Amino acid sequence: MGVNLEKNRHIQVDPRTKMTNVKHVWAAGDIVAHSEQVAIAMGDGVQAAIWMHKSLQGE
Known part of the structure; x- marks a missing residue:
């Protein structure tokens, strides 16, 4: 796809x-920031959906 990656291979x-x-x-x-917290991942998903x-x- 050509997305930019961080040094740890997470997506920028x-x-x-x-x-x-x-x-x-x-x-x-988790593909963006490996937080291992479901609530944070869900919040990020909602934020992405709004945008x-x-x-x-x-x-």
Whole structure:
């Protein structure tokens, strides 16, 4: 896909939107930051979903 990776091989995302460097590709949860906390992964997923919706509405 061509997404940028961190040194630890996690995907780099915008901390606010969770969007990767590839347009319309978001990432959240353990693939972004290995927190091993379900609540944080769920929150990241919700945050990404909000920005997906906003992004797709604007087109």
